[in-house]
Amino acid sequence: MNSWANIRTIMKRELAGYFTSPIAYVFLVIFLLLTGFFTFTIGNFFERGEASLVSFFTWHPWLYLFLVPAAGMRLWSEERRLGTMELLLTMPVTNWQAIVGKFLASWLFLALALALTFPVAITVNYFGDPDNGVIFAGYVGSLMLAGSYLAVSCMTSAMTRNQVISFILSVMICLFLILAGYTPVTDLLSRFASPVVVDIVAAFSVMTHFEGFQRGVLDTRDVAFFASVIGFMLFVTGVIIRNQRAG
């Protein structure tokens, strides 16, 4: 219970940190504006004449590509810049409690942003008769996707005290996670690589695993994929934080 109390304390502080600065409000407004724009204008929500949120969820991997690293880039780099990392890690807390606490705070914040998109779900229910199970699965998938990107940002922010570098590295890694399974890229790859290789590369992509959720399928393999990306990235974060001090 003691470790959970530490995680909760760190999480509370981190989450409050978003709201005491303008970051939270800027982020939420931009996130909601962009999801609206992509869903209704570019995604042709109304013209499709479908009672589904496909035009909403399709854009999430691309939207998150920039927004999630923006929310996560400060996690550790800010701590290093201010020198508070020294304070935090000389408290009676373990590295992983600090890492998990910070990660959960940001994830909760992203979950809040995602929850605030509820008007689209209401809209689609008002105009038609959608399968709400599929919508729910879509939301779960979107949250897992955000968590994976966030874990990547968490790792890159542990590498540097410079938030800009942290942001760019994180976008690059997330872009790789998208492109590995993006149809134009897999088509290109299949021209000179065997189907097995293409499948292996595509298996690393968030796209392959995100599609299942959009169809309303909660496949344990997809959930396991996202969970293991998160787990692995946070583990690497821990290694980086430990090694920095080892000299």
Added chain:
Amino acid sequence: MINVEHLVKAFGPKLAVNDVSFSVERGEVLGFLGPNGAGKSTTMRMITGYYPPTSGRITVGGHDMVENPIAAKRLIGYLPENAPGYADMTVHGFLNFCAELRGLQGDARKRAVHRAVELCFLENVLYQSIDTLSKGYKHRTCLAQSLIHDPDVLILDEPTDGLDPNQKHEVRGLIKRLGESKVVIFSTHILEEVEAACSRVIIIDRGRIVASGTPAELKARSPEGKLDEVFRAITLPDTVKHDVHHEVHA
């Protein structure tokens, strides 16, 4: 209470701390003296568990810092160099956060925060955010954080740095008072401070202990009985070229 044996810290080929051993008991105020880049901060960062030592052993209250860090860290209150704090938090929020991480809950936490605020004279800025504080207040906020759980061991890295003469005087008085019942280790490069507050002094230069004793013993080494002459005689100015030792910032 604190036992340090053959402590070594290497950053790549550079030895920031080279075979440092000492022990401190309750009721002692140990002053770490040395030129900039001598290894004072690095030593303190190892004692507080921030840097793992390259080799050597540290025990705090019988707990090994490497094998049982949580138990050892519980006993320590630490003021890092430059007194860091979360810029966007208020003093009150920050102290509550630190108290919570120290395992203080409910009334005990309120009392602890109140006591630390009184000890460090922070009443006037309690609800101000840390990035708006003057250097002196910022320093005292971080000092309050180190005292919040009434620790047995206090490790203060340049506790009077950036304070005005009145504040310096107050902090020295505080260190002396706390040192009666606790172990205090503090670093400084101000020589009067050592005479004013320490019961024992260790002079570190280029990662090694070059002298140790009571302030009076050290003064006796110089014909005129002045500490700064002793200091200059046994440490090298950092303008002198030496091959391996530089200030190491990680």
